[in-house]
Amino acid sequence: MQKLSIIIGFLVITAGCSQFSNSPTSKAWHNTNALFNSLIISRENMKEAEKELFKTREENYSALMPILLPMDSTKAQAVAANLKEIIEKTSLIAERHSNSKYLAEAYILLGKARLMKGDLLNAIEVFKYVNTTTKDETGRHMALIWLMRSYTEQKDYETALKVSEVIRTLDLNKFNTRDFYLTKAYLHQRRGEFATSAAIAEEALKLMSKSEQKARVHYATAQMYDIIDQSAKALPHYLAVSKNRPNYDMEFYSKMNALLDEAVVRRGSTAGVQENFKKMLLDRKNTDLKDKIYYTMGNLEAKRGNFPKAIEYYNSSLRNSTGNSAQNAYTYLELAELNYNELQKYDLASLYYDSTLTALPKTSPDYDRISRRALSLGDFVKYQRVLTLEDSLQHLAAMNPAALDKALEKAILEKEEEAKKAQQLAEELARKNNNVAVQRLSDKDETFKRWDLYDPVVIARNKSDFQQLWGNRPLEDDWRRKDKQAGSVSFKVERGVAGNEPTSANGATRQEVEQQKEDAAAKALEAKKKEIYAKIPSTPEKLVASQRKQEEAYYQLGKIYKFQFNEPENAIATFKTLLSKFPKTVHEAEVLYLLALTSDNQETSPYRATLLSKYPASTYARQLLRGNVSITSDTESKAHVVYSQAFNLFSNESYQSALKMAEDGLITYTGTSIEDKFAMLRIMLLAKTGQREVYQQALNEFIQGYPSSNLMPRAKELIAVLDKK
Template sequence: MRVNQLLTYSTKLQLLLLLGITSFVTGCSQYSTGRLSVGYHNLNAKFNAYVIARDKMREAEIAMCRNRKEDYNQILPILPVLDSLEAQPVGDLLQDVIKKASLVPDRHQNSKWVDNAYVLIGKARLYKGQFTDGIETLRYVNAKGRDEEDKHEGLIWLMRAYVETKDYNSALSVAEFLRSQPLNDKNTRDYYLVKAYLHQQKQEYILALAILEETFDLLPKGEETARIHFSAAQMYDFLEKPQAANVHYKEVFRNRPSYDLSFFASMNSLQNEALTSNDVSTEGGFKRMLNDRKNSDLRDRLYYSMGVIETRKKNYPQAIRFFEESIRQTTTNTTQVPYTYLEMAKVYYDKLQNYELAKAYFDSSLALLPHTSPQFQKITERKDVLDEFVKQLTTIRTEDSLQRLSQMNPATLDKFLDGVIEKEIEEQERKVKEAQKLVEQARTLNANALNFNGDPADRFVLYDPVALNQGKLEFKQRWGNRTLEDDWRRSSKVATLLTQTDNITPVANGQNPVTVGGGDITKLTKDSPEWKAKKDALYRNIPLKKQELDASNQRMEDAYYKLGKIYKFSLIEPENAVKTFMTTLERFPATNYKPEIYYLLFLTDQKNNQDSWKTKLLAEFPNSSYTRLLTKANGSIAATGNLELEAIKDYEKILGLYQNANFSEAYAQLEMAIVTYSGSKIEDKYALLRIYLLGKLQGREAYLKALNSFIKDFPTSPLLPRVREVLEAQQSTSIKKNG
C-alpha cells in the first residue's frame, strides 16, 4: 500500500515538473507579451546579441578614426565622410555587427532592443557603402519602431545617409520633422551636428556655423570635438573672419587634439595673427615651428602658409619664393604639392597676369590634385581657357619672331642659325656635365643607401640614390636627354630659335621639324652633313617666300582675333580685349574679321568710342550680319516676330551650353545676345541666365550684385518673385552671420 502511494506521488511530481517546463517554454516565446517572456528575451537580446554588436561597432569606429587620413588643405567635414574604402579594413567587424544585431529581431521580437539592433544594422551598412540597404533599414525603424528615442536616432542617421548620397531635399525634410520632436540630449547633439554637416556640404557655411555655435556646449571634450572646432575655424577663414577663426583654433587645444590637428591649428592661428596684427613677423612667427624637429616632415606646409601670408600682403615675389621653398622641402608626403602649385598659379594668374606661367602651374596642380577635390572642376575650366590663351599667344610670338628672321640678309641669317646650333650644343654639354655630377653624387651616397636597415619597400624612391641613379640611366638609354616639359615622349622635337632682340622661343610650324632629342649632338661640326641638315630644317621654318609669309600673317591674324575674344569672354578683361582688337585692326587693316571686331568693340569699348565703332560698322559693312544684329539691338525690327523667334532660339542654345557646364562659352554668347535682343519679350530670361553664369564664373559677390541689378532693371518681370526669394535667402544667411 505504501509502495503504491509512493509511485502515485512520484508520477504526480513528474507530471507537475513536465507541466512547469512546458508552461515556461510556452511563456518564453518571442511573440508572447507576458512579463516572464519579455524579461527573458530582454536579457538574452541585450547580452547575447546587442551589447556584442555595439562593442564591435565601437571597435570598428575607433579603427576607422585611427586610420583616417585628413586633408587639411580642404575644409574638414564636420562629420567624417562615410567612405566604403575607409571601411574595408574593418569590413569583417562590420559584418559581425550585422550578424549579431540581426539575432535580436530574428529571435527576440518582443524585446525592447529590436529598434536599437536595426539602427546598428543600418549604420553598419552605411559604413560599408551599402546606402540603399542602410536607408531602407533606417526607414523601417521609423515606420515600425516602438521606442520614440530609438526612432529619433534612426531618423538622424537616415538624414546623414541622405546627405552622403547628396539627396539634400530628403535630408531637409527629415530635419524639418525632427525639429518639432522632443529629442533627448544625445539625439539633440547628433541632430545639430548632422544638420550643420548638411549645410556645410551644400557650402552654406554661415548656416552651418550658426548651428555649430549652439552645439559646442553639448559636446564632450575629446579629439572629435577638437576636430569640429578646427572645421568651424576653417569655415570662418573661408568667410574671411580670421579673429572668429582663431577663437576656435584655440578651442582645439582644449580638447586633447592629435598632433597633426594641433600642428595645423597652431599654424593657421599664427597665419591669422600675422594677417591681423602688425606686431607679428611672418618669418619670425614661424621660426619656432620650423626649428621644431617634430615638424621636419611638415616644413613644406609651413612654407606654404608663409607664402599665403605674403600673397595677402601683396608681396608677390616673396610669396613665390616661399612657395618654391615649400616644394623643395617636400619629403615622402607629397599631398601638399598640388595645392602649392595651385596657389602659385593663382598668383601668376590673378596678380601678376603671367598667363604662361599660370598655365604651367595649373597643369602641374591638376596632374596631382585628387579628382574628388572641390576645386578640381573649377581649375579644369580655368586651365582650358589658359591652354587656348597660351596657344594663341605663342602663335603670335612665334610668327613675329620668324618674320623678323626672314628680314635678315642671307649672310647674317646664316651666321645666326649657326649660332643657334652652337648654343644648342653648349646647352647639351652643360646638361651632360650636370648628369655626370649627379651620378658622382649618387655614388658617394651609395654606401649610406646600402646601410638602410629598414624594409627596402618602405624607402621613398627619390631618396634612394641607387634606385634613382638606375632610373635615370634607364630613362636616358630609352629617351635620351630630354627637357622637363610637356610632350617629352615625342621622338621629334622642334628646334629652339632665339632672336637677337629678345628671348622669344618660337615653335616652328613647318612640315619637317628638327630632331633634337635622343641623340648626341655634342660631336657635330660645321662641315658635317648632320650640321647642314639641322640648318636646312631651321631654314624651312622661316617664311622666306611670299606665300609662306602670307600663311604666317594669316596665322598671326587668327591668333590676335581669338586672343581678343578670350580676353573679353573668358578672362573678362575688357581693356585688354580692346587693345588686342585694336592691334588686330592696325596690323591687318584688310582682315576678314573686321565687321565682327567692330561689333565686339561696340559691345566692349563703352567708355570711349562706342558710337564711333557703330558708325564704322554701319558705314563700311551695311549688309553684314553684325550690322543686322546692331539694328536689331536698336529696335528697328523689334516690331516683327522674327526677333522674338530668333531670341528664343538663341536662348535655348545658350541654355543648353549652361546645362552642359560649358559656362565660359555660354557667357560669351550670352553677352552678345543680351545686346542683340534688347527689348525682346524674353530679355529678362537672358538677364536671369546671366546671373547664374556670373555665379559660376565670378563667385558669390558678382552673383549678389547681379541679383540686385535685376530687381532694379526688371521691376515688372514675372521672374521677379523668384529673384527676390533667392536674394532674401542670401540676406537672411548674412543676418545670421552678423548676429
C-alpha cells in the same frame, strides 16, 4: 493528469513570451534576450569599428578637413568582420524580438553598418523605416539624423536639407542635438557654404567633450573661417586645438596656421612671425615637416602681397619635400594660383597646374576644377605662343638679309647660354638635394657613418678630384707610366713638360682639336639658322599663312577669356584687336555676336547693328532677334506662304529671286516652326549660285543652330560631300 498540467503550463508560458505579445512577461523576456544576446555585442563591434577607422584615418592638413570623416567603403574593409557581425546580430533582434524596447537602436546600428559599407540605398530604407514605425522618440530623432547623413554621403544635398528642416522642429536631447549640429555643419561644408557650416560647428563644439574629435572640429572650423577671410574668428579655433588632445601633426599645423592668422589680424610686419617659423625649422622634431613650414611661410607672404618672397618659400618647400605628394600638390597649386591670379604669367601657371595634377589624388574635391583650369591654360598658352612666334617671324621677314643673319646668330647664342645656365642650376640643385638627403639620414642617427668606399658622396667627390688631376684614365695596370695616354692628360702633362705633342686619340694637336670644335660649332649654328629661315614668312603666301595663324589665335584666346576664364574685359579687348587687325576675318559674325552679348545695352550696341546689317541671315543675327519676335498663328501662316513661294521659285530655277526671298523670310520669320526649312532652302540656293564659302559657312551654322531639326541628316550628308571634295 499531472503531465497534462505541465504541458498546459508550458504552452501558456510560451504563448506569453511571444514577440507579438505586449504582456510584461513577454517584453521582459525579449528585452533581456535582445540586450544580452545581440545588442551589447553589436554596440561593442560598432565602437571597435569607429575607433579603428578613426585611428587609421589619413588626414591632409593642407586641404580642408571634413567636419565628419566621410564614409569610405574601401577603408571599411578593415572592419568588415565587425560590420558583418553587427548586421547579423541586429537582424536577429528584428526577426525574433520585435516587441523589444531595443528594436529602434538595433535598426539604427544596422543602418549605420550598411552606411559604412557603402550600401547607401539600404541604409536609407532602414532609417526611413525607423522614422515611420518606432514609438521611441529618441530613436526616431537619431534615425532622422542618420538619414540626413546618408543623403549627404549620397550627395543628395537638397533632400538632406529637407530632412534637416524636419529635425529642426523636434525636441532633441543633448546628444542628438550635438550630432544634428555636426551633421548639418558637415552638410553645409560639403555644399561649399562655409560661413553657415562654421557657425553651426561652433554650436556643436559647445556640446562636445574634450577629445581628438573635438580638436578636428576646431581645426575644420578654423579652416572654413580662413577660406572666407575671417582670420580673427579662425585664430581662437586654431588655438583651441592644442587643448583637446590632438595628435602631433594636427597640433603642429594648428600652431602654424595660428601664427599665420595672428600676422593677418595684427596687420603689421611679418618679421616676428617668420622668426617663429624659423625657430620651428631648427627644431629637430620638425625635420620631416620643413616642407609644410616653408609652405605656410609662403602663404603668409602671399597674403601680404609679397609674391617674390612667397615664391621663394614655396620653392624651398618643394626642395625640402620628404616625398609627401599631397603636400607637394598643394605647394604646386599655390604657385599655379599665384602666377595665374596675381602675376598673369599664364605659361608658368600652366606648368604648375600640370605638376599639381600629377601629385594631387583624383579623389580630391579640387581635382575637377584644377583639371579644367589646366586644360584651358594649356590651350591659352598654346595660342599665346602662336601670337608671339608669328610676330617675331614677321618682324624677321621685314629685316634686310645682313641684319637678319646677325639677329638670328645673336638669338641662337643667347638661347644656348640660357640653356647652359639652366643646366648648371639644375646640377647645383641636384647636388644640394643629395647633400640634404645624406644630412637627414645622419640627423636621424648621429652615430651613423658610412665607410668611405660605400659613401656615394665621398666617392663622387674623390672621383672629381682625381679626374681634375689625372684625367679620365682607364682602370688598368701601370696607369701612371709615361707612354700611357688618358684622354687629354699624359705623363708629360702631369710633369709640366708638355709641348705640342698629340693629345687626342686620333693624334691631333691641341690647335687642331680646338679648330675642329670651332668648325663643329659653326656648322651647328648654320643648321639652326637654316631651320629658322625655313619658318620665316619670306613670301606673300607664307605671310598670309602666318597672319591666318594669328587671326585664329586671337579668336581662340577671346573665347577662352570669355567662356573658360570668365574675364569679359580681356575677352572684349582681344575681340576688338582681332577685328582691328583682321577686318575680313571669317569669324567676324560670331565675334560681333559675342561683343553684342557682352555690351551693357544690347539693343543699342554698335556690334549688334553691324551684325544685323552685314550678316542678317546668319545664325548669330537670328539669335539676337529671336528674343524680340512675337510668334502668333498669323505669323506662322505667313511664314508658310512665303516659304512656298520661295520653294516654287527654286523649283523653276529662279535661283537669285528664290535666294533673296529665302534670306528675307529667314530674318522676318525667325522663331517660327519652319525657320530651319528657310535655312536649308538658303543652303541649297547658295550651292546653286556657286557661293562656295558662304555655302560652307551656312552649313556649319545650320548644324550648330538646329541640332534637333528633322533636316539634320540632310545637312550632315552635304557636309560629308563637301569634305570629300
